[in-house]
Amino acid sequence: MSPKKPEGCAFLIGEVGSEEILTPEDFTEDQRMFAQTAKDFMDREVFPHVEDLEKGDFDKLVELLKKAGEIGLLMIDIPEKYGGLQVDKTTSMIVTEYLSKYSGWATTYGAHTGIGLWPLLFFGTHEQKEKWFPKLATAEVIAAYALTEPGSGSDALAAKTKAELTEDGEHYILNGSKMWITNAGFADLFTVFAQVEGDKFTAFLVEGDREGVSTGAEEKKMGLKGSSTRQLNLENVKIPVGNLLGEVGKGHKVAFNILNMGRFKLGVGTLGGGKRTLKVAVQYALDRVQFKQPIANFGAIRSKLAQMATQLYCLESMCYRVAGYMDQSMDHLDSAADDYPEMVMKAIEEFAVEDSIMKVVGSEVMDFVADEAVQIHGGYGFSAEYEVERIYRDSRINRIFEGTNEINRMLIPGMILKRTMKGQLNLFETIQKVEMSLAKSEAPTPPPQGDDPSLEFERFMTEEAKKLVVYCANQAIQKHMADLREQQEILMDLADMIIQLYSMDSTVGRTLKLVDTQGYDSTEVHRAATLIGLSESFQIIRNRGERLLYNLAEGDKLNAHLEAFEKLTFFPRIDVISLRRIVADAVVERENYPF
Amino acid sequence: MKILTTVKRVTDPDMKVRIQPDQSGIVTEGVEYKMNSFDEYGVEEAITLKEAHGGEVVVVSIGPGAATKELRTAMAMGADRAILVETDADLDSDAVARVLAEVVGREEPDVIIMGKQAVDSDRSQTPQILGSYLNWPQATFAYKVEIEDGWAVVGREVDGGTATKRIKLPGIISADLRLNEPRYASLPGIMKAKRKPLETLTPDDLGVDIAPKVKVLNYEAPEERGAGEMVDDVDDLINRLKDEARVI
Ligand SMILES: Cc1cc2nc3c(=O)[nH]c(=O)nc-3n(C[C@H](O)[C@H](O)[C@H](O)COP(=O)(O)OP(=O)(O)OC[C@H]3O[C@@H](n4cnc5c(N)ncnc54)[C@H](O)[C@@H]3O)c2cc1C
Numbered sequence: 001m002s003p004k005k006p007e008g009c010a011f012l013i014g015e016v017g018s019e020e021i022l023t024p025e026d027f028t029e030d031q032r033m034f035a036q037t038a039k040d041f042m043d044r045e046v047f048p049h050v051e052d053l054e055k056g057d058f059d060k061l062v063e064l065l066k067k068a069g070e071i072g073l074l075m076i077d078i079p080e081k082y083g084g085l086q087v088d089k090t091t092s093m094i095v096t097e098y099l100s101k102y103s104g105w106a107t108t109y110g111a112h113t114g115i116g117l118w119p120l121l122f123f124g125t126h127e128q129k130e131k132w133f134p135k136l137a138t139a140e141v142i143a144a145y146a147l148t149e150p151g152s153g154s155d156a157l158a159a160k161t162k163a164e165l166t167e168d169g170e171h172y173i174l175n176g177s178k179m180w181i182t183n184a185g186f187a188d189l190f191t192v193f194a195q196v197e198g199d200k201f202t203a204f205l206v207e208g209d210r211e212g213v214s215t216g217a218e219e220k221k222m223g224l225k226g227s228s229t230r231q232l233n234l235e236n237v238k239i240p241v242g243n244l245l246g247e248v249g250k251g252h253k254v255a256f257n258i259l260n261m262g263r264f265k266l267g268v269g270t271l272g273g274g275k276r277t278l279k280v281a282v283q284y285a286l287d288r289v290q291f292k293q294p295i296a297n298f299g300a301i302r303s304k305l306a307q308m309a310t311q312l313y314c315l316e317s318m319c320y321r322v323a324g325y326m327d328q329s330m331d332h333l334d335s336a337a338d339d340y341p342e343m344v345m346k347a348i349e350e351f352a353v354e355d356s357i358m359k360v361v362g363s364e365v366m367d368f369v370a371d372e373a374v375q376i377h378g379g380y381g382f383s384a385e386y387e388v389e390r391i392y393r394d395s396r397i398n399r400i401f402e403g404t405n406e407i408n409r410m411l412i413p414g415m416i417l418k419r420t421m422k423g424q425l426n427l428f429e430t431i432q433k434v435e436m437s438l439a440k441s442e443a444p445t446p447p448p449q450g451d452d453p454s455l456e457f458e459r460f461m462t463e464e465a466k467k468l469v470v471y472c473a474n475q476a477i478q479k480h481m482a483d484l485r486e487q488q489e490i491l492m493d494l495a496d497m498i499i500q501l502y503s504m505d506s507t508v509g510r511t512l513k514l515v516d517t518q519g520y521d522s523t524e525v526h527r528a529a530t531l532i533g534l535s536e537s538f539q540i541i542r543n544r545g546e547r548l549l550y551n552l553a554e555g556d557k558l559n560a561h562l563e564a565f566e567k568l569t570f571f572p573r574i575d576v577i578s579l580r581r582i583v584a585d586a587v588v589e590r591e592n593y594p595f
Numbered sequence: 596m597k598i599l600t601t602v603k604r605v606t607d608p609d610m611k612v613r614i615q616p617d618q619s620g621i622v623t624e625g626v627e628y629k630m631n632s633f634d635e636y637g638v639e640e641a642i643t644l645k646e647a648h649g650g651e652v653v654v655v656s657i658g659p660g661a662a663t664k665e666l667r668t669a670m671a672m673g674a675d676r677a678i679l680v681e682t683d684a685d686l687d688s689d690a691v692a693r694v695l696a697e698v699v700g701r702e703e704p705d706v707i708i709m710g711k712q713a714v715d716s717d718r719s720q721t722p723q724i725l726g727s728y729l730n731w732p733q734a735t736f737a738y739k740v741e742i743e744d745g746w747a748v749v750g751r752e753v754d755g756g757t758a759t760k761r762i763k764l765p766g767i768i769s770a771d772l773r774l775n776e777p778r779y780a781s782l783p784g785i786m787k788a789k790r791k792p793l794e795t796l797t798p799d800d801l802g803v804d805i806a807p808k809v810k811v812l813n814y815e816a817p818e819e820r821g822a823g824e825m826v827d828d829v830d831d832l833i834n835r836l837k838d839e840a841r842v843i
Contacts, residue, residue: 029664033671033785036629040779072782085782287823522624591611594625 005332006325008350009416009425011505012470012498016462017455017512022090022324024316024595025514031091037071038098046105053104053226054390056218061108061226062186065139073099074113075137077121079335082133086335090323093268100272103394104226110269111182111227112136115262116143119191119203122341123246123254128205132189144187146178146206146232147255153179154407156193157201157252161234163194171238172196172204174212178232180401184215185228191258192234193251200249204239212237223393257345260355262402264348267358268319270366270398271312275593277366277391278308281373282587284388288378295376302584303577304372309587310529310580311365313595314503314537317510318361322354353415356408357499363398363405370395406488409495414485416498417477430470434568437467443567449574453520455512455527461534461572462504465541468568469497472545475561479552490551493544500537507533525594528582535574542569596650596742599704600641601695602634602669604662605715618813630665633710635777636770640740641708642673643775648742651675653702657694659683663793670788671780677793678702680801687809688720690798695721696728697801704765706747711736711769722769732762738773 010019027035045067052060068074076092078084100106117136120128120143135141152158161176174194181190188208196202206213216231246254282305285296295301329347333340348355373388374381381388399405419425437444444464447456476490484490511530514523549561586594606612607627615622630638641652654669656662657680666677680694699707712719726733738757739750742764751758752771762768780788798805826832836843 029661029667030785030789032664033668033780034782036668037780037782037785070781071779072784076782085786087782289823589611589613590625 006328006350007425009353009419011502012416012425012427012466013430016459016466016505016508019509020513021321021506021509022327023510023513024320025517026324027090027094031094034087034091035094035098038073038095041068041071041073042098042101042105046102050102050104050226053102056225058185058228061105061228062139062142064105065108065112065142068109069138069140073109074139077113077117078133078137079121079129081336082129084133084137089326089330090320093265093319093323096265096268097272097275100269101276102226103224103273103391106269106273107182107224107227110262110265111145112139112143114265115145115258116183116187116189116191118258118261119145119245119254120205122257122345123203124205125242127242128245132205136189141188142183142186144181144183144190144232145258146181146184146190146192148179148181150177150179150231154404156255159193159195159201161192161194163196163202163204165196165241166238169241171240172244174204174206174234174237174239176234178234180219180229181215181232183228184230184232185218190232191245191254192232193255196248201251201255202248203245203251203254205243205245206234206237206239210237210239222396223390224397257349259403260352261348263355263359263408264319264322264351266398266402267315267355267362268323270362270395271315271319273391273395274308274312274315274362274366274369277369277373277388278305278312278587279592280387280391281305281308281369281376282591284380284386285376286588286591288380296588299581301376302588303580304376305587306532306580306583308369308372309583309594310532311368312593313526313529314507314533315358315361315365316595317506318354318503319358321506321509322351322358325351325354353412353419353498354502356403356411356415357502359402360405360408360412360495361499361503363395366395366398406492410488410491412498413473413476413491413494416473417484427470427474430466431474433463434467434471434474438564438567440567443570446570446572449531453515455508455515455530457572458508458511458530458534461538462501462508464569465501465504465538468541468545468565469501471564471568472497472548475552476548490548493548496544497541500540504534504537525583525586528579529595531574532576532579532583535572535576538572545569596644596648596706597702597704598641598644598650598652599699599702599707600634600637600652600654600669600674601707601709601721602638602654602656602662602665603631603710603713603715604628604656604658604665605631605713608632608714612816614814614816618815620811620814628661628664630668631710631713631715633712633714633770633772634665634669635710636772636774637708637710638669638672638674639775639777640737640768640770642778644706644708644740644742645673650705653678653704655680655695655698657682657686657691657798660795666793667785667788667791668780670791670793671784672778673784674791676791679793679795680798681795682798682805684805685807685811686805687807688718689724689808690803690805691721692724692728694798694801694803694805695725697803698796699725699729706742706764707731707767708740709767709769711771719769722767726767729765729767731766733767733769734760734762735769736771737768738771740768740774 049060075084079086099109147156149159163172163174190206192204192206212235214233219229285301286294288295333343370392374392377388380386447460449457480487507530511526514526553561607629613622645652652674654674655678656666660681709722734749736752737749738752741748745764747762749760
């Protein structure tokens with residue numbers, strides 16, 4: 001690992017592969033052991049009970065949480081000081097990936113150990129932590145996070161729930177209702193957001209057994225039937241002031257930071273779900289015979305399998321890269337210091353753009369993979385007898401919760417803009433490169449493809465994409481300045497470009513490292529997936545870039561833009577069809593995600 | 596009581612095994628490894644016996660350096676210390692037994708508990724061969740183990756039923772599936788295992804020549820499974836089993 005402290009959005013500035021990134025191939029022996037335990041837990045405890053869980057057997061779900069607690073799966077993020085393990089982020093994410101192979105359980109586990117536990121971890125007082133952590137670690141107490149309300153979803157800060165300080169200053173009285181609360185059916189401890197004195201958005205800890213706390217009926221959902229989702233009603237609920245979480249009026253800090261981390265976790269979770277789905281799909285394709293042969297022999301099916309594997313490879317490269325960065329930036333922190341949680345949060349906040357990217361990509365890759373898995377199953381994929389039917393329904397919510405993909409897409413360029421304005425992100429170097437390219441009279445000539453362990457072509461393509469993205473972003477900023485925030489259509493296109501660039505940069509970075517450590521010949525499938533990913537990302541970037549420019553200017557000005565655009569881009573002649581055959585062969589041969 | 600137990604690092608049985616084009620072995624690239632599942636029963640039994648009778652559990656593996664993962668897993672479950680006899684060579688059961696015999700000579704355990712076979716090579720030979728080298732009594736395929744006054748009473752799975760055998764210790768027991776339910780390598784256990792001692796030796800250190808006496812000539816994948824077929828009803832099924840498959 002490079003000794004330099006990693007910075008968010010580095011992929012917009014540095015040259016691809018110039019910084020060493022963490023890849024799954026680097027996982028340590030300990031991390032693999034954690035993964036094995038998580039896998040064993042899924043195989044032995046969770047998968048045998050999916051049918052009951054889907055029918056809403058939440059006693060079983062609670063029992064599973066307790067069992068998970070017994071083997072330490074709930075104490076991963078809890079500090080040692082409070083009886084936990086406090087392992088690194090990478091390990092925590094590996095466990096999340098493995099535990100996410102069944103969504104009903106993943107959501108329950110995620111709500112308890114993630115958005116349920118983190119508010120306390122980062123904002124709780126010593127007394128609060130001492131009181132709750134040991135019980136959260138064993139699932140004697142189950143946690144939930146109550147932000148959303150019937151009238152406020154994306155606009156979370158507009159919550160109407162009220163908290164009034166009693167005259168003696170000893171208690172708060174809470175009134176209001178919260179909507180869509182995961183784990184509400186059996187949770188004992190809720191992080192509740194409410195307005196104090198009208199508009200001071202504030203977080204509180206509310207015990208489930210307080211008088212006036214009640215929950216509605218189970219929501220009748222499209223998917224995630226193996227998790228509990230209910231409305232939470234608070235009617236004159238009296239809680240001691242000691243239950244205040246963080247400061248009065250600083251609830252937004254709690255809400256947004258926790259969502260940030262939740263997005264990262266969701267990205268990794270979809271990776272686990274996606275790999276499971278690919279495995280189920282390829283096994284079905286090998287079993288199902290039509291026209292006297294397994295449908296896995298057909299090119300149309302194989303290209304789907306290749307595409308699924310490729311997108312998961314790119315997602316995986318993105319996820320663990322960020323996990324590695326987070327660990328690197330926390331490495332030098334003193335875990336015994338009082339401000340440790342705050343420092344950790346800062347380190348995580350640094351990667352808020354990447355978190356949003358992973359949330360968006362993860363949820364969309366998962367939906368794509370689920371959709372193709374159903375297609376591979378044909379009519380049987382439409383039958384509740386098959387796992388993919390449930391996977392398809394379960395997948396859909398990922399694009400909606402933890403901030404809808406629209407909200408997250410808008411956040412991506414928005415946060416980059418903010419970082420640039422604050423001087424936290426220096427795009428100057430990249431803009432300079434763009435100008436140098438534009439000063440030349442001709443479009444660049446790409447280096448030859450293939451037979452090159454330095455992956456020059458792949459790196460070249462990524463660098464060209466980088467210039468293109470920065471050029472378009474710069475034009476959008478020049479034209480709209482601060483008003484850019486209101487130009488949602490432009491923001492969405494910019495977000496797509498940035499997302500694809502991050503995918504290219506992470507995937508090439510990983511494959512480069514692999515070629516270096518494992519040799520050129522033994523990384524054929526990795527290289528094929530990388531090129532397919534690059535080709536598709538590049539097309540999206542070109543497409544969105546063009547669309548933006550047509551909107552940003554007209555007449556001569558547009559002509560000038562388009563001329564510049566042509567200088568910054570080229571037609572990468574990538575034979576995606578042949579490359580897909582390589583990846584598909586690997587998927588079929590291994591009957592699994594092949595990386 | 597000192598209990599010696601063994602673990603083998605094997606390819607994850609959940610993964611599809613692929614054969615090298617020249618049939619010399621399996622493809623190891625991209626393969627995941629884990630502890631042989633019969634050894635999990637052995638380790639569990641060793642730890643349970645230690646919990647009941649006190650003493651120490653020593654876990655041994657013979658194999659590549661990466662097998663430290665399986666040894667640490669056994670220690671995460673509760674074994675006290677580990678010995679790795681490191682070698683990348685292909686081993687036959689006899690070589691493994693001779694290496695183990697040397698380790699036993701050093702450690703002088705009261706009882707040895709092993710998996711009845713490894714799920715990769717499926718030979719089911721090592722415990723028996725080791726028994727003959729040590730000249731110790733053995734009880735294979737155990738589904739139940741009790742230790743009393745220097746004897747082990749072992750319930751054994753045999754064809755068509757069970758049998759009970761009483762062996763004088765020191766002796767060798769090999770574990771079958773029904774013996775117990777192996778505990779998890781808990782996450783706190785994994786953290787603790789990091790601090791437990793792991794000694795690395797080589798076959799040379801033990802003075803054992805591991806050159807194999809048995810050589811595998813080639814590996815072949817089983818024939819591809821044919822496609823399934825849907826039948827209309829039970830009568831159709833019976834007819835087809837009679838006329839086409841000729842099995843009834
Ligand atoms: C199964 C499930 C579990 C959940 N668990 C929890 C939980 O544990 N805790 C919790 O607090 N919440 C939870 N939620 C709530 C979830 O976070 C919200 O549903 C989500 O934030 C979206 O809010 P909304 O449903 O009100 O949609 P809305 O905010 O009404 O959005 C509707 C549409 O409008 C778009 N939109 C909204 N605002 C803008 C804008 N400014 N610009 C452009 N487009 C916009 C959205 O992208 C979306 O497409 C859960 C929801 C579900 C379904």
